[in-house]
Amino acid sequence: MAMPSPVRSPRESRxxxxxxxxxxxxxxxxxxxxxxxxxxxxxxxxxxxxxxxxVLLLTFxxxxxxxxxxxxxxxxxxxxxxxxxxxxxxxxxxxYFGVLTVxxxxxxxxxxxxxxxxxxxWRWVVRIALLLPWAMPQVITGTMFAWMFNTQFGLFNDLxxxxxxxxxxxRWLLQPDTxxxxxxVTTIWKTSSFVALILLGGxxxxxxxxxxxxxxxxxxxxxxxxxxxxxxLRPAIAVALIFRxxxxxxxxxxxxxxxxxxxxxxxxxxxxxxKTTVEFTDFGYGATVSLGLFLLALVITAIYVRWVRPEx
Numbered sequence: 515m516a517m518p519s520p521v522r523s524p525r526e527s528r529x530x531x532x533x534x535x536x537x538x539x540x541x542x543x544x545x546x547x548x549x550x551x552x553x554x555x556x557x558x559x560x561x562x563x564x565x566x567x568x569v570l571l572l573t574f575x576x577x578x579x580x581x582x583x584x585x586x587x588x589x590x591x592x593x594x595x596x597x598x599x600x601x602x603x604x605x606x607x608x609x610y611f612g613v614l615t616v617x618x619x620x621x622x623x624x625x626x627x628x629x630x631x632x633x634x635x636w637r638w639v640v641r642i643a644l645l646l647p648w649a650m651p652q653v654i655t656g657t658m659f660a661w662m663f664n665t666q667f668g669l670f671n672d673l674x675x676x677x678x679x680x681x682x683x684x685r686w687l688l689q690p691d692t693x694x695x696x697x698x699v700t701t702i703w704k705t706s707s708f709v710a711l712i713l714l715g716g717x718x719x720x721x722x723x724x725x726x727x728x729x730x731x732x733x734x735x736x737x738x739x740x741x742x743x744x745x746x747l748r749p750a751i752a753v754a755l756i757f758r759x760x761x762x763x764x765x766x767x768x769x770x771x772x773x774x775x776x777x778x779x780x781x782x783x784x785x786x787x788x789k790t791t792v793e794f795t796d797f798g799y800g801a802t803v804s805l806g807l808f809l810l811a812l813v814i815t816a817i818y819v820r821w822v823r824p825e826x
């Protein structure tokens with residue numbers, strides 16, 4: 515015996531209230547679709563839209579620095595943002611560090627993904643090794659590398675001294691230039707495995723028949739990679755770059771761990787927001803800086819999406 519369908523056509527639903535159709539399980543197709551989407555919409559509003567709306571309102575909260583008890587509501591935080599040298603410095607440092615770490619993680623991650631995709635009996639070892647840096651919490655990674663870059667007891671200075679590459683220990687976390695090198699190396703080690711895992715998924719989705727046909731036609735391994743693998747990998751590359759760029763713009767844990775070890779020249783936007791809101795309790799201006807960071811991430815993501823979209 516056939517069971518009645520829970521979905522009615524719009525014509526069958528006329529003259530019956532929504533609640534009656536809901537109680538009898540005879541919703542119209544459009545209503546049934548909205549019922550399925552309702553939980554996701556509630557979660558989206560509660561987790562994303564409502565907090566974003568509150569942050570937007572908070573940007574108009576201007577606190578008198580001389581008398582924190584006095585709070586006004588105007589556009590003062592936005593004009594202050596454009597004239598704040600601390601924000602401008604943190605903005606350019608975040609972009610600079612982001613470019614170095616995103617490009618570096620991709621340059622390291624792509625060969626790792628190709629290596630993990632090679633059909634051998636030991637490729638599972640490479641894939642497990644890729645999970646270890648990615649699974650480690652960032653603050654632990656920052657603390658671990660802060661010790662490795664320690665001037666007196668660090669691993670890197672010990673190795674360089676043993677091989678005779680330097681005569682005196684390098685003060686990695688106490689000099690502006692070497693601070694950047696230490697931060698970039700740490701971030702690339704942490705994030706290149708994440709990029710490799712995403713690219714590995716893209717490599718797995720490329721049909722083997724294309725490579726086999728190209729080899730039959732006499733194409734070399736480099737030609738196959740450049741003309742077939744890389745173009746078909748573009749969507750996975752875009753996804754990896756989007757996630758890496760977003761995390762690079764929001765980076766906080768590693769610079770914070772380095773700052774505890776003496777590195778004072780690595781203040782990113784994430785650290786500037788933390789200092790403004792937590793240390794100075796200026797929540798209105800901190801929300802304004804956060805909104806600026808969100809808009810920056812939105813623009814960069816739109817550029818990536820435009821790059822990966824197929825041409826019309």
